[in-house]
Amino acid sequence: MVYRPKIFLWMLFVVLACGAGQGQQDGSVDYNNRGVEAFKAGNFPLAIELLEQAYALAPESGLVRGNLCNAFQGQANELIVRKDYRSALPYLERAIKVDPENASPRVQLGSCYLNLAEVNAAIVQLEAAIDLTPGELNAHELLGQAYYMDNDLSSAREQWDYVLEMDPQRTELKKRYDKAFREESVEYDFNQWKSRHFRISYPPNIPAALRSTVSSILDRAYIDIGRALGGVFPPPPIHVILYTAEQFTEATRLEQHIGAVYDGKIRTPLTDAGGVWLPQEELERRLVHEYAHVVARSIAGDNMPWWVNEGLAETLSKSLSDTEKTRLGQAYGRSEVYSLAQLESNQVASFNPEALRLAYLQSHASIDFLWRRFGHSKMMSFLRALRSGTSGEAALQSVYRRNYARLEQDVAVSCN
Numbered sequence: 502m503v504y505r506p507k508i509f510l511w512m513l514f515v516v517l518a519c520g521a522g523q524g525q526q527d528g529s530v531d532y533n534n535r536g537v538e539a540f541k542a543g544n545f546p547l548a549i550e551l552l553e554q555a556y557a558l559a560p561e562s563g564l565v566r567g568n569l570c571n572a573f574q575g576q577a578n579e580l581i582v583r584k585d586y587r588s589a590l591p592y593l594e595r596a597i598k599v600d601p602e603n604a605s606p607r608v609q610l611g612s613c614y615l616n617l618a619e620v621n622a623a624i625v626q627l628e629a630a631i632d633l634t635p636g637e638l639n640a641h642e643l644l645g646q647a648y649y650m651d652n653d654l655s656s657a658r659e660q661w662d663y664v665l666e667m668d669p670q671r672t673e674l675k676k677r678y679d680k681a682f683r684e685e686s687v688e689y690d691f692n693q694w695k696s697r698h699f700r701i702s703y704p705p706n707i708p709a710a711l712r713s714t715v716s717s718i719l720d721r722a723y724i725d726i727g728r729a730l731g732g733v734f735p736p737p738p739i740h741v742i743l744y745t746a747e748q749f750t751e752a753t754r755l756e757q758h759i760g761a762v763y764d765g766k767i768r769t770p771l772t773d774a775g776g777v778w779l780p781q782e783e784l785e786r787r788l789v790h791e792y793a794h795v796v797a798r799s800i801a802g803d804n805m806p807w808w809v810n811e812g813l814a815e816t817l818s819k820s821l822s823d824t825e826k827t828r829l830g831q832a833y834g835r836s837e838v839y840s841l842a843q844l845e846s847n848q849v850a851s852f853n854p855e856a857l858r859l860a861y862l863q864s865h866a867s868i869d870f871l872w873r874r875f876g877h878s879k880m881m882s883f884l885r886a887l888r889s890g891t892s893g894e895a896a897l898q899s900v901y902r903r904n905y906a907r908l909e910q911d912v913a914v915s916c917n
């Protein structure tokens with residue numbers, strides 16, 4: 502299962518100045534002014550092209566540099582709004598190169614890295630932004646988020662305390678602050694264990710053998726899932742927090758039927774509600790499922806419909822049993838199934854347990870069908886289409902030549 506916190510998005514509002522009357526007779530003024538017009542019309546590629554011409558002619562002009570920087574940021578912002586953070590990165594790097602004393606593109610770049618879960622890269626940019634503009638609240642808020650994602654809760658608290666003191670109206674931040682410190686109150690005495698890719702936090706009373714079981718499950722998943730999804734290996738550290746069932750409920754406030762969660766960190770209980778250690782097979786299924794979310798997110802970002810995200814995680818962590826197929830076949834027969842459109846939103850996660858089980862099963866069967874029938878490289882194209890902001894059904898149509906209704910029929914048939 503996936504819980505998505507709202508990560509603060511750096512929205513960009515820029516004003517470009519026209520450069521007439523700067524005394525430059527070399528054509529740079531003309532390029533600059535046409536670039537500004539293109540920017541105002543929202544044509545960022547043209548604005549960049551024209552302002553780069555102006556910059557080549559007048560590299561010393563602060564005005565031209567500022568405008569070109571804004572044009573790169575405008576283009577990046579357009580991609581950020583579509584959640585295509587990866588494609589925004591090169592524009593922001595170019596913005597920083599052109600206007601290195603400007604904190605704004607660094608804040609925006611830090612925000613992109615956070616959304617891509619590349620925490621170390623985010624910290625570098627946000628700290629640099631704060632050096633350039635001390636007290637910039639958005640940079641401090643994002644830096645707190647980066648520390649939080651890095652599981653450095655006391656540094657996160659320091660940043661967020663400052664931001665909330667200066668601006669108590671940030672209610673979204675206040676929610677995240679409360680969540681973080683509810684977790685901290687559960688995890689304050691946890692130990693940490695580092696492997697090459699993972700940083701694992703666990704309660705003090707965990708047997709050493711269980712800890713190393715978890716570690717080897719994760720290391721194997723890192724290789725297997727990475728390969729299954731086309732050689733994708735997210736940068737370390739990937740945080741994993743292990744709990745007892747009771748601690749899991751207290752830290753996450755999730756209901757008992759939720760087995761584990763990925764909310765930027767993989768969180769899983771090691772025991773059942775009665776305090777008995779989970780069987781290794783069950784623990785492995787949960788950890789692999791959550792790790793599949795980590796990899797899928799690093800390919801498609803936040804643009805996956807719920808059924809794709811959960812269907813992938815299920816397909817990669819277990820096979821569909823005959824009993825499940827029969828059950829699903831019967832549900833299709835009685836038309837007691839969801840349409841895939843109903844399974845797009847993350848609101849599905851709040852379905853009642855029985856409804857949620859069916860939603861998982863349908864998602865699993867749908868991805869399983871696509872993967873088996875059309876193979877791995879089509880699945881990669883599908884995820885990349887989603888990453889670029891294409892909607893679920895449009896991506897399905899363009900890669901698999903079928904709409905939702907057709908896929909629903911295919912899956913119903915495959916269950917019989």
Ligand SMILES: [Zn+2]
Pocket residue numbers: 502503790791794810811814
């Ligand atoms: Zn999941």
